[in-house]
Amino acid sequence: MHTTLGEKIYRLRKQKGYTLDKLAELTDSSKSYIWELENKKPPRPSAEKLTRIAHHLDTTVEYLLDQDETISTEDAADTKFYRQYRKMDSATKAKIRQMVKLWGEEP
Amino acid sequence: MTRTFSPGRWAFEITHVLNAVFGPDHFPIDVPVVAKEYTAQKFPKDPIVRVVGDDLPGFDGALLKAPAGKKGWGIFYNNRIRSQGRINFTLGHELGHYLLHRLIYPDGIRCSEHDVVQWGSEFGQVEHQANVFAANLLMPLDDYRRQIVPTERVSLDLIAHCADRYRVSLIAATLRWLSYTQKRAALVVSRDNFILWARSSPAALKTGAFFRTSLGPIEIPTMSLAARPEVVVAGTETIDHDSNVWFSEPVTEMVVLAEQYDFVLSLLLLLDDPPPFSFARSDTAAEWN
Numbered sequence: 001m002h003t004t005l006g007e008k009i010y011r012l013r014k015q016k017g018y019t020l021d022k023l024a025e026l027t028d029s030s031k032s033y034i035w036e037l038e039n040k041k042p043p044r045p046s047a048e049k050l051t052r053i054a055h056h057l058d059t060t061v062e063y064l065l066d067q068d069e070t071i072s073t074e075d076a077a078d079t080k081f082y083r084q085y086r087k088m089d090s091a092t093k094a095k096i097r098q099m100v101k102l103w104g105e106e107p
Numbered sequence: 108m109t110r111t112f113s114p115g116r117w118a119f120e121i122t123h124v125l126n127a128v129f130g131p132d133h134f135p136i137d138v139p140v141v142a143k144e145y146t147a148q149k150f151p152k153d154p155i156v157r158v159v160g161d162d163l164p165g166f167d168g169a170l171l172k173a174p175a176g177k178k179g180w181g182i183f184y185n186n187r188i189r190s191q192g193r194i195n196f197t198l199g200h201e202l203g204h205y206l207l208h209r210l211i212y213p214d215g216i217r218c219s220e221h222d223v224v225q226w227g228s229e230f231g232q233v234e235h236q237a238n239v240f241a242a243n244l245l246m247p248l249d250d251y252r253r254q255i256v257p258t259e260r261v262s263l264d265l266i267a268h269c270a271d272r273y274r275v276s277l278i279a280a281t282l283r284w285l286s287y288t289q290k291r292a293a294l295v296v297s298r299d300n301f302i303l304w305a306r307s308s309p310a311a312l313k314t315g316a317f318f319r320t321s322l323g324p325i326e327i328p329t330m331s332l333a334a335r336p337e338v339v340v341a342g343t344e345t346i347d348h349d350s351n352v353w354f355s356e357p358v359t360e361m362v363v364l365a366e367q368y369d370f371v372l373s374l375l376l377l378l379d380d381p382p383p384f385s386f387a388r389s390d391t392a393a394e395w396n
Contacts, residue, residue: 019299020300035301036323036324039298039301039303039324040324089164089165092163092164092165092166095161096163096169096171099159099161099183100174100181100183101174103157103174103177
């Protein structure tokens, strides 16, 4: 799964059955702030807020922020033009590479 | 030679060929066949030779160069996406990348799900051009105008008929209709009662009926159908709102719950002429107190 910070918060919140209102209240945030975190990727979310959000979603800030994007040299070459590619599931990436390798003989 | 056609011009070139070969009633377009046949004729040294679908989670499609020693290009796509319309649009999009961008990106281009769902919101120029090409190819305006004339008031059924005819998603068909209709209308896509993105028809835009989502999250009206999914039966519903629900004027809202993507579509139809003069919404008035 390619999960950004926003997607992780959204998914964990749904799993806990919290509405936006509920998580906002628990973390002393505004509803629109939480929504923006989940859907619009604001550039620098506050560490304090993230800590509270992580606490109430029973997870860690490290988990929320880990983008699973340690870039290998192979990826770096691949991603030159592919904006979203790094977020892709590594199994999917491998499969696409394999499909290209087995291109087959076309007339 | 490098051809520098616009996305619309490329789509028209292909539409012209399809009209000549199959007649004007050639929908939905079989993109894999068109991609291979057309590029084999037009660019025999560098054609699209493969269009291959597979189970590729988190992925929509890619245009990729053949490995060393082999000729041409391949389109790879995720064939497990539930919406055939979205798959078709992706294939059109990748064909667009081939025609428009393969010389600039000689190794190919990959696209994530995100880009296509968010057609109409922020994304790069290159993705935008490929989408414009796909919309023009799959839904040529002359044919669309015959299905829904520009002065006609739509229903969801009518747009769903077009989505079927062109084998595209309801969102893609709605956006295409919004681009040429003379009606005042807007599409609002929301999640958790805030607007993800919205698009107005030219007539609605000119008369102030639009949402400025770039200025921060906009909450949808509590009285809207989109905010009350519990009253929506069988995934879709239409309601006539009074003034001051969505806008300062009455609005017909047609709502579709797209549960598989966790968002709600609201198609808003407004009066042909905006109210002559109005002090907009009550919350604006409240600022004076």
